[in-house]
Amino acid sequence: MRRRGAQFWLWTNSRLPLHTHEEVLGNGLQVEVQARISVEGVTQVFVGIYDDNGWAICEEFHDRRAGEHYCTALKWGAQRAREWLADTQAFVAPHRPQLTLSPVITDEPTLALRRMEMTDRERLKIRSEDAWSEYLAAKTAMLELMRTSKVDPRVWSDHKERLRQAIDRRVCVQRAYLN
Incomplete structure (x- = not known):
């Protein structure tokens, strides 16, 4: 079970459909990337990194380009999580x-x-x-x-x-x- 941080609760909107990509790394860290299209048509991405107990290490969300496909946004979010981990590990x-x-x-x-x-x-x-x-x-x-x-x-x-x-x-x- 993940223990969500403030960034997740600021980002969440149950009325908008979203697509999710999740990974569990070899060291137990969990990466979660969510993408959705806002009401204005802007693709939004949430990137969350959690330790093996589910505590939030990093949570952030980004507005991408209008009209960007969610698959591209999910790939970008996964790459963003890898870069964050590379910078901090x-x-x-x-x-x-x-x-x-x-x-x-x-x-x-x-x-x-x-x-x-x-x-x-x-x-x-x-x-x-x-x-x-x-x-x-x-x-x-x-x-x-x-x-x-x-x-x-x-x-x-x-x-x-x-x-x-x-x-x-x-x-x-x-x-x-x-x-």
């Missing part, structure tokens, strides 16, 4: 299992602006810039640590892991960006 390098960094961007207004519709090329460019800035920050932190006279072994291993993950993230994003 920890990065995992595809070539080796490891513990990873949290997302580079933590400022909510910045994340919201990044989630706006943009081309794949623009999205990859932003991810590339984020990966580069994270790499520079990790490198600077490691260099400062190397300049100190005494270093705790746990702090050293944490900084070393951060730098290695920043390098992995940068390489992975660059490969996608250059293709």
Whole structure:
């Protein structure tokens, strides 16, 4: 059973017919996308992401173009949910299992602006810039640590892991960006 948040209750309208797409991801997260046509003829999409217990993690709704088919809107909503999850889930390098960094961007207004519709090329460019800035920050932190006279072994291993993950993230994003 899903525990709906405020965004769902603001969006819901029982008089309008809707179409639903639902997914359960491997980690237990549930994705629900609903599309409907408003009275004015505008296609509207609701995107909800819920944890394995049904609690709302993210709920949002969007007005799409007038006359857009609901199938297209459902596909867009599913892609939007994947992007939201990719932006908020920890990065995992595809070539080796490891513990990873949290997302580079933590400022909510910045994340919201990044989630706006943009081309794949623009999205990859932003991810590339984020990966580069994270790499520079990790490198600077490691260099400062190397300049100190005494270093705790746990702090050293944490900084070393951060730098290695920043390098992995940068390489992975660059490969996608250059293709």
